[in-house]
Amino acid sequence: MCHTGEMNTARTESSPITGARARAHAEVRREILAAASRQLAVNGAQALSVRAVARELGMVSSAVYRYFPSRDDLLTALIVAAYDELGEVTEQAVAESRSAPPLDRWVAAAEAIRGWSIEHPHDYALLYGSPVPGYAAPLDTVDPGTRATRALLSIVRDAANGGTLEAAANTRPQALSPAAHSTGEVIRVELGVDIDDEVIVASVLAWTQLFGLLSFELFGQTKGLVEDHPAFFRDCATAMGVNIGLRGRDA
Amino acid sequence: MCHTGEMNTARTESSPITGARARAHAEVRREILAAASRQLAVNGAQALSVRAVARELGMVSSAVYRYFPSRDDLLTALIVAAYDELGEVTEQAVAESRSAPPLDRWVAAAEAIRGWSIEHPHDYALLYGSPVPGYAAPLDTVDPGTRATRALLSIVRDAANGGTLEAAANTRPQALSPAAHSTGEVIRVELGVDIDDEVIVASVLAWTQLFGLLSFELFGQTKGLVEDHPAFFRDCATAMGVNIGLRGRDA
DNA sequence: TGTACATCAGTGAACGCGCGTTCACTGATGTAC
DNA sequence: TGTACATCAGTGAACGCGCGTTCACTGATGTAC
Numbered sequence: 001m002c003h004t005g006e007m008n009t010a011r012t013e014s015s016p017i018t019g020a021r022a023r024a025h026a027e028v029r030r031e032i033l034a035a036a037s038r039q040l041a042v043n044g045a046q047a048l049s050v051r052a053v054a055r056e057l058g059m060v061s062s063a064v065y066r067y068f069p070s071r072d073d074l075l076t077a078l079i080v081a082a083y084d085e086l087g088e089v090t091e092q093a094v095a096e097s098r099s100a101p102p103l104d105r106w107v108a109a110a111e112a113i114r115g116w117s118i119e120h121p122h123d124y125a126l127l128y129g130s131p132v133p134g135y136a137a138p139l140d141t142v143d144p145g146t147r148a149t150r151a152l153l154s155i156v157r158d159a160a161n162g163g164t165l166e167a168a169a170n171t172r173p174q175a176l177s178p179a180a181h182s183t184g185e186v187i188r189v190e191l192g193v194d195i196d197d198e199v200i201v202a203s204v205l206a207w208t209q210l211f212g213l214l215s216f217e218l219f220g221q222t223k224g225l226v227e228d229h230p231a232f233f234r235d236c237a238t239a240m241g242v243n244i245g246l247r248g249r250d251a
Numbered sequence: 252m253c254h255t256g257e258m259n260t261a262r263t264e265s266s267p268i269t270g271a272r273a274r275a276h277a278e279v280r281r282e283i284l285a286a287a288s289r290q291l292a293v294n295g296a297q298a299l300s301v302r303a304v305a306r307e308l309g310m311v312s313s314a315v316y317r318y319f320p321s322r323d324d325l326l327t328a329l330i331v332a333a334y335d336e337l338g339e340v341t342e343q344a345v346a347e348s349r350s351a352p353p354l355d356r357w358v359a360a361a362e363a364i365r366g367w368s369i370e371h372p373h374d375y376a377l378l379y380g381s382p383v384p385g386y387a388a389p390l391d392t393v394d395p396g397t398r399a400t401r402a403l404l405s406i407v408r409d410a411a412n413g414g415t416l417e418a419a420a421n422t423r424p425q426a427l428s429p430a431a432h433s434t435g436e437v438i439r440v441e442l443g444v445d446i447d448d449e450v451i452v453a454s455v456l457a458w459t460q461l462f463g464l465l466s467f468e469l470f471g472q473t474k475g476l477v478e479d480h481p482a483f484f485r486d487c488a489t490a491m492g493v494n495i496g497l498r499g500r501d502a
Numbered sequence: 503t504g505t506a507c508a509t510c511a512g513t514g515a516a517c518g519c520g521c522g523t524t525c526a527c528t529g530a531t532g533t534a535c
Numbered sequence: 536t537g538t539a540c541a542t543c544a545g546t547g548a549a550c551g552c553g554c555g556t557t558c559a560c561t562g563a564t565g566t567a568c
Contacts, residue, residue: 021510021565028511044384046297051554062556063512071555129381131470133295145472177482205460205490211472212463213456219382221396221462231428239456243494272532272543279544302521313523314545322522 029067031057036078041122045132048075072135079141082123087147089116094151102159103248106241107234109152110210114217114233121218128211129219149207150191156203157193159246165199166245176201199245206240280318282308287329291373296383299326323386330392333374338398340367345402353410354499357492358485360403361461365468365484372469379462380470400458401442407454408444410497416450417496427452450496457491 035056039048050071054061068074093112097105117124127145131137159165176197183204184197195203213236216222238248286307290299301322305312319325344363348356368375378396382388410416427448434455435448446454464487467473489499 042384044297044381046295047384049554060513065556066511125381128466128470128472130295130376133293133298177486179480179482180486183480183483201486201490205464205487208463208467208487209456209460210463212459212461212466215379215463215466216459219379221379229430229434231430232434235428235431235452236456236459239452243490300521311546316523317544
């Protein structure tokens with residue numbers, strides 16, 4: 001921030017204003033990530049290879065180690081980037097639909113998530129597919145991992161605050177086990193939203209349903225059933241929202 | 252079946268009664284499959300290695316080729332075996348609960364599926380996780396792949412036939428798009444069940460929900476939320492059944 | 503403005519490893535007469 | 536029952552491949568005086 005002085009701070013980043021070298025470094029880093037992401041599409045996360053990435057960029061494999069200390073760090077960076085992209089897209093859909101009825105907002109957010117997932121199926125697999133054996137996601141990935149979920153839940157919270165939330169039809173209080181209530185508590189604390197247990201359980205159900213549907217579609221379990229049927233997806237998303245108790249325009 | 256004669260049939264299997272060699276062959280085949288399945292648990296499907304399997308059995312890697320013509324065939328056999336196990340378990344739960352109310356049957360089947368999945372997480376990942384890059388599941392896997400789904404749907408069909416199926420609350424006919432109706436038709440034809448579009452859509456929703464929930468639990472998306480909470484799973488399974496319109500004991 | 507020095511991106515060879523698959527082979531085990 | 540032959544399970548070496556990571560190095564680019 002300051003041109004002169006400051007002898008005792010930030011010795012590690014002694015660059016001029018924003019450091020030409022640092023900028024170049026950041027750009028190559030981005031290029032490596034982009035190439036790695038393209039690799040994912042072809043070979044899957046498990047087969048992500050430092051050498052292949054380097055080859056695609058016309059570098060020598062050892063050069064990549066200037067940017068990522070190991071293959072696993074590269075993988076982590078990819079995961080964080082993907083979570084952030086998905087979170088971004090979801091938050092945007094939620095924000096843009098601010099003035100719409102809750103049910104429409106839910107459907108819009110669900111469609112945004114589906115849109116991103118279909119555009120980036122390999123990234124989706126990285127986030128929501130089977131875990132990569134031998135790789136343990138570090139803690140850095142936890143926070144970005146909740147962005148999309150937070151955004152979805154904020155729709156429910158807004159509806160509850162606005163008084164436009166019906167009682168969830170299928171999860172009546174007396175039907176819930178103590179475990180469900182403690183789950184509700186966990187979510188209230190971790191995601192910082194203040195909603196009833198019943199609504200939380202209904203939301204969790206809708207959430208799993210949404211990603212279950214997407215996994216089936218993207219991993220090919222529903223050959224010809226859901227693919228290229230955005231209208232059918234819309235029906236499903238609507239039903240999920242109704243289950244939570246979200247109201248549409250007509251209600 | 253016959254000790255003598257039959258010159259013109261089954262020349263390819265000219266063995267004595269049931270062929271001592273053939274029996275030995277089948278047993279080693281099973282041992283290879285079992286070892287491969289154990290490998291899955293450790294390394295994942297992508298890393299399934301003919302050499303590692305052979306090593307575990309104290310064979311030389313080339314010997315495995317007497318039993319499976321290639322790595323991919325070994326993988327296919329594993330997939331088929333897993334689908335069959337899961338189908339078996341599900342069908343059994345459905346059969347055993349024959350006289351119970353439909354909602355209880357649904358919950359029992361869901362719990363059976365969860366039980367198997369938790370016992371065999373690697374097999375579950377093989378079936379419902381991200382696809383193995385570079386491997387295309389051959390047609391042999393399609394039929395075993397529908398066993399569990401068929402069994403679940405048969406509960407709904409039984410309920411419909413027995414008149415104990417309420418109208419699905421959240422998917423009213425006028426709310427469905429034409430795509431949903433054509434999806435209904437596909438399922439009616441492919442799975443050979445005769446149920447209304449609305450109920451089919453609700454069933455598809457419940458089905459995706461079930462596997463979505465399991466994927467989250469098994470792939471670690473819901474750390475601490477669902478794991479070791481069979482009661483919470485039961486709540487979820489019940490809600491799914493209610494959504495389809497299945498009635499319980501009290502209704 | 504000019505020079506001496508430090509930083510760091512990228513090179514190329516090497517390490518030790520595991521992989522799928524092929525092939526000519528050795529013996530044991532069943533089969534036919 | 537005994538012998539000649541065919542079948543086939545399993546061996547061991549080899550093929551060509553790709554991998555992650557390390558290391559000593561060469562230059563280019565910025566930095567400090």
